[in-house]
Amino acid sequence: MPFEVKTIAESQAKQKKPDSVIKKEEAERVLTALRKGDTVILLDEAGQSMGSRDFAGFLQKTMNAGPKRIVFVIGGPRGLHYKLKNNADKVLSLSAMTFSHQLVRLLFAEQLYRALTILKGIPYHND
Numbered sequence: 001m002p003f004e005v006k007t008i009a010e011s012q013a014k015q016k017k018p019d020s021v022i023k024k025e026e027a028e029r030v031l032t033a034l035r036k037g038d039t040v041i042l043l044d045e046a047g048q049s050m051g052s053r054d055f056a057g058f059l060q061k062t063m064n065a066g067p068k069r070i071v072f073v074i075g076g077p078r079g080l081h082y083k084l085k086n087n088a089d090k091v092l093s094l095s096a097m098t099f100s101h102q103l104v105r106l107l108f109a110e111q112l113y114r115a116l117t118i119l120k121g122i123p124y125h126n127d
Contacts, residue, residue, distance in 0.1 A: 001116070003112075005105070006033065008026065008029045008030050008033060009029065010022075010026065010076050010077070019078045019079075020081075022076075022078055023075075023076070023078050023079060023080065023081040024081050024083065026075075026076050026078075026081065027080070027081035027083045027084045028083075030073055030084060031083065031084070031087065034071060034087075035068065035069065036068075037067060037068035037069070038067060038068060038069045038070075038071045039062055039065070039067035039069070039070045039071065039089045039090075040071050040073060040084075040087060040088045040089050040090075041062075041070065041071065041072050041073070041088065041089060041090045041091070041092055042072075042073045042075070042080055042084060042085060042088045042090070042091045042092070043072060043073065043074050043075070043091075043092055043093070043094060043104060043108060044075065044079070044080055044085070044091050044092075044093060045093050045094075045095065045096060045097070045098055046091070046093065047090075047091035047092040047093035048090070048091065048092055048093060049092075049093045049095075049096070050092065052111065052114050052115065052118065052125055053118060053125075053127070055092075055111060055115050056114075056115035056116075056118035056119050058090075059112075059115045059116075059119070060119055062090075072108065072112075073088070074101050074104050074105060074108065075101060076101055077100070077101060094107055094108060094111065
């Protein structure tokens with residue numbers, strides 16, 4: 001399946017801004033990058049937890065719904081603004097633990113690969 005990683009620039013902290021302002025600026029940049037018809041899934045520690053097989057099933061169901069794109073959003077170091085959370089189709093958690101957003105990219109890419117191998121019946125995931 002086609003896959004693209006797009007990085008939205010973080011707010012520059014040249015001038016001291018409150019976290020709420022920085023999160024709002026980042027949310028606006030993410031929302032601008034979205035297209036009509038996108039299914040938006042946020043990755044947030046407060047989201048719904050799923051095992052790998054459950055995630056594969058969720059992904060299959062989402063793909064079957066026929067969105068133009070499935071967009072997974074990883075927040076910046078300060079987290080996600082409520083505007084993003086309110087516009088998301090789903091909020092998922094990789095863990096109740098907090099990880100750097102750079103590490104989440106790697107963890108999520110592996111989980112996405114794992115889900116796709118489960119759906120294709122490729123031996124990679126072990127129950």
